[in-house]
Amino acid sequence: MPKLVLFDIDGTLVLTGGAGMRAMNRACASVVGLADALTGIPVAGRTDWIILQDALRRIGRGLDDSLFAALRDEYIHHLRDEIELPGHGTKAVMPGIRELLDALAGRDDVFLGLLTGNFEQGARIKLEHFDLWRYFACGAFGDDAADRNALVPFALERARRCGVDVPYADVLVVGDTPHDVACALAVGAVPVAVATGSYSVDRLRGCGAEIVFEDLSETEAFMRILEDTERRGRR
Numbered sequence: 384m385p386k387l388v389l390f391d392i393d394g395t396l397v398l399t400g401g402a403g404m405r406a407m408n409r410a411c412a413s414v415v416g417l418a419d420a421l422t423g424i425p426v427a428g429r430t431d432w433i434i435l436q437d438a439l440r441r442i443g444r445g446l447d448d449s450l451f452a453a454l455r456d457e458y459i460h461h462l463r464d465e466i467e468l469p470g471h472g473t474k475a476v477m478p479g480i481r482e483l484l485d486a487l488a489g490r491d492d493v494f495l496g497l498l499t500g501n502f503e504q505g506a507r508i509k510l511e512h513f514d515l516w517r518y519f520a521c522g523a524f525g526d527d528a529a530d531r532n533a534l535v536p537f538a539l540e541r542a543r544r545c546g547v548d549v550p551y552a553d554v555l556v557v558g559d560t561p562h563d564v565a566c567a568l569a570v571g572a573v574p575v576a577v578a579t580g581s582y583s584v585d586r587l588r589g590c591g592a593e594i595v596f597e598d599l600s601e602t603e604a605f606m607r608i609l610e611d612t613e614r615r616g617r618r
Contacts, residue, residue, distance in 0.1 A: 384492075384549065384553055385492045385493065385494060385547055385549055385553070386492060386493050386494070386549065386553050386554070386555060386609055386612065387494050387496060387538070387539065387542050387547060387549050387553065387554045387555070388487060388493055388494070388495055388496070388554075388555045388557065389496045389497060389498035389522065389523075389535070389538050389554065389555065389556050389557065390495070390496075390497055390498065390499075390519070390557045390558075391428075391497075391498060391499055391556075391557060391558035391559060391560075391563050392497065392499045392501055392506055392509060392510065393427075393499075393501070393509075393559075393580070394427065394477075394558075394559035394560070394579055394580025394581065395477065395557060395558050395559045395563075395577055395579065395580065395599075396476065396477060396480050396510070396513075396515060397475065397476050397477060397480075397509060397510070397513050397515070398472065398473040398474060398475060398477070399466060399470060399474055399509055399512075400468070400469060400470020400471055400472055400473065400474030401470045401471050401472060402462060402465040402466045402468065402470055402474075402509070403462065403465075403501070403505065403509070404421050404426065405461070405465045405470070406458050406459075406461035406462035406464075406465045406505075407420065407421055407431070407434070407435070407438075407458050407461075408420050408421055409457075409458075409461040409465075410454050410457035410458040410460075410461055411435075411438055411439075411454065413457055414450070414453050414454050414457050415439065415442065415444060415450075415454075417438065417439075417441070417442055420438040420441075421434065421438060424437050424438060427559075427560050427562075427580060427581045427582075428500065428531065428558065428559070428560030428561065428562030428563055428580075429500050429531065429562060430500035430525040430528065430529055430530070430531055430534075431455070431458070431500055431501060431502050431505065431525035431526075432446075432451070432500075432525050432526070432528070432529040433500075433529040433530070434500075435451070435454055436529060455502055455504075455526070458502070458505065459502065459504045459505060459508070462505055462508050462509075463508055466508055466509060466512045467512075476513050476515070477577075477579045477598065477599065478579070478598040478599065478600040479598055479599040479600030479601065479602060480515070480599055481515075482600075482602050483599050483602050483605055484515065484518045486602050486605075486606065488518055490609075492609075493609065494520070494542055494545070494547040495518050495519050495520065496519055496520065496521050496522045496523075496538050496541070496542055497519045497521075497522025497523070497524070497538070498522060498523050498534055498535060498538050498556055498558070498563075498566070499522065499523075499524055499525065500524075500525045500531055500562075501524060501525050502524060502525045502526050503522075503524040503525075503526050505525075506522070506524055520542075520545050521538070521541035521542060521544070521545055522538050522541065523535065523536075523537035523538035523541070524537075531562050531563075531565070531566045532565060532566045532569040533566075534566055535551070535554065535556065535566055535567065535569070535570045535572055536570065538554075539551070539554060551570045551571040551572045552571055552572070552573070552612075553612065554567070554570075554572035554573065555567075555572065555573045555574075555575050555608070555609075555612070556572050556573070556574050556575065557575045557576075557577065557599075558574070558575075558576065558577070559576065559577050559578065559579055559580030559581070559582060559587075560580055560581070560582055561582065561586070561587065561590040563576065564576055564587065564590050564591050564592045565590070565591070568591055573594070573608075573612055574591065574592045574593075574594070575592070575594045575595075575596070575605075575608060576588075576592035576594065576595040576596070577595070577596045577597075577598060577599055578595065578596070578597050578598070579597075579598050579599070584596075584597060594608060
């Protein structure tokens with residue numbers, strides 16, 4: 384049985400030195416006049432959609448369709464510039480990611496996709512900067528729903544259109560936050576947590592992830608997960 388392996392982006396595949404936050408702050412400043420819009424708003428593991436909702440709520444604004452589109456377009460415009468800057472903190476591909484993606488892409492029983500709170504075009508900008516976009520044929524994004532728990536069905540439907548039809552039990556959701564774990568558990572998928580973001584191994588285990596890595600540099604250990612889930616499915 385093939386496996387659908389869905390990867391989060393920020394903190395899991397890459398860190399961008401804060402490019403996304405700077406771009407979103409610039410978008411909010413230029414579209415609605417709200418400076419430093421993301422200050423104090425939690426962003427890790429959340430969708431761009433809900434982050435914008437929270438930012439606008441501070442000034443008593445709702446996020447209707449036209450404002451959503453304007454903010455998203457402005458954000459994408461600024462992200463193209465910000466991703467080229469050194470930024471602050473880490474700006475890099477996370478440990479082991481290139482090797483893991485190469486290994487997974489070489490298997491005929493694995494289909495790679497994305498499951499991220501980033502808007503689709505934002506995801507593409509970030510991953511193309513690090514030459515990772517080419518690994519992923521489809522996914523679910525922050526344009527699809529404000530609630531991250533609603534995203535796995537979008538990703539699965541798009542995988543089906545690409546010819547990969549698997550049950551939720553054969554979907555692995557790889558991410559670095561409790562939100563990634565929760566969205567997998569919400570539909571009966573398998574959460575695979577990694578402590579390369581803001582959350583520790585213990586915290587990720589505490590929110591329901593049975594499989595937790597310090598980082599994804601242990602390619603063979605990740606491959607064993609595929610075999611373990613296959614064995615469970617045959618019981």
